[in-house]
Amino acid sequence: MKKLIALFAVSTVASTSAIAGVALSGSASVSYDDNGSSASATTYDADLSVVGTNGATSLTASFDIDGASISTSAVDLATKIGPVTIAADMFDEVSIVTSAAQTSTGESKVETTDSSVTVSLDAPIGDATIALDDSGDITVSGTWSGVTVSQTMGDTDSTTGSASIAGMDVSITNEAGATTWSVGTTVSGIALTLNSDNDMTATFGLAGNTMVVSHVGAVAAAAATAKKWEVAAVDAYSTVAITRDLTSGASLSATYKSSDDSLTLKAAVTF
Numbered sequence: 001m002k003k004l005i006a007l008f009a010v011s012t013v014a015s016t017s018a019i020a021g022v023a024l025s026g027s028a029s030v031s032y033d034d035n036g037s038s039a040s041a042t043t044y045d046a047d048l049s050v051v052g053t054n055g056a057t058s059l060t061a062s063f064d065i066d067g068a069s070i071s072t073s074a075v076d077l078a079t080k081i082g083p084v085t086i087a088a089d090m091f092d093e094v095s096i097v098t099s100a101a102q103t104s105t106g107e108s109k110v111e112t113t114d115s116s117v118t119v120s121l122d123a124p125i126g127d128a129t130i131a132l133d134d135s136g137d138i139t140v141s142g143t144w145s146g147v148t149v150s151q152t153m154g155d156t157d158s159t160t161g162s163a164s165i166a167g168m169d170v171s172i173t174n175e176a177g178a179t180t181w182s183v184g185t186t187v188s189g190i191a192l193t194l195n196s197d198n199d200m201t202a203t204f205g206l207a208g209n210t211m212v213v214s215h216v217g218a219v220a221a222a223a224a225t226a227k228k229w230e231v232a233a234v235d236a237y238s239t240v241a242i243t244r245d246l247t248s249g250a251s252l253s254a255t256y257k258s259s260d261d262s263l264t265l266k267a268a269v270t271f
Helices: 004-019
Strands: 023-033 041-054 057-064 073-081 084-091 116-125 128-133 136-145 149-152 159-165 168-176 178-187 190-195 200-206 208-214 237-245 250-257 260-270
Touching: none
Parallel strands: none
Antiparallel strands: 023 041, 023 260, 041 057, 057 073, 073 084, 084 116, 116 128, 128 136, 136 149, 149 159, 159 168, 168 178, 178 190, 190 200, 200 208, 208 237, 237 250, 250 260
């Protein structure tokens, strides 16, 4: 009997040790949208994330669990060998969108490979990090005098620079000759953001609630290409969202959208 108890104790310790390296998290929500003058709709969403860790190696897997069956949304493996970091995106999502399903927002007409392996080296070259992925792209990144710079060389060259200047977080990206930028700052407790697409947000507290006022810039029409469907023109619009955290652990939000004069109520929980 003592041997049986001892064996059970050992088994329990082994199981606890195995579970200790696994972390579960997730979120769930239900939303009711009156859709303005159109028919109202209720939508559901539930997601689960599993992270397994053993030393310097981790596996992160994400799943959508609100449908008729569980579907994978992401699987990422990361490990470190001395100064070398290896990251593998193991999930190849379906990229192609059929003609019947496209929504005139520039979806892909072709199937692409989204899985990849990236090898990064923390090289002693002026605090720079050099990364090489399996497509042959080379990325050099680092921070000098408070300015973070990343340069990617490959199929499409891109350069990104970011810094905090006079209380503002500034980021500028140039990719294939096109430049985009974003600025974020806080004024009198109000967090403000602005980007090159004329999108703006203001986030602040209001009587125990969080209010986010957003302006989304207009989208210009773009013709279809060999790889992408067309993009329909969309007028600029604004949203106002108020969220309150409840003592039950859930949150309740109400969002007004000016483009269709709609109101969406959403109850959500994260764990």
